[in-house]
Amino acid sequence: MAKYYVNNSAQVNGDHEVHKDGCYWLTLVHSKKDLGYHSNCKSAVLEAKKTYMKSNGCIHCSKDCHTS
Numbered sequence: 001m002a003k004y005y006v007n008n009s010a011q012v013n014g015d016h017e018v019h020k021d022g023c024y025w026l027t028l029v030h031s032k033k034d035l036g037y038h039s040n041c042k043s044a045v046l047e048a049k050k051t052y053m054k055s056n057g058c059i060h061c062s063k064d065c066h067t068s
Ligand SMILES: [Zn+2]
Pocket: 018, 019, 020, 023, 024, 025, 026, 058, 059, 060, 061, 062
């Protein structure tokens, strides 16, 4: 299990990126929402979508859940 967060600020394309705890890019996120513990990024992105319809996995830490 790993802890996941979603960026409260959208990317330029409107996506809210989902990051795994420890991701370098997470340190640059100004404001994030705690998604709790998940066994994989897919359930983390589903959780994030309850808040942000346009949620997407970070290409660096959650590549399996990244869609372009
Ligand atoms: Zn990340």
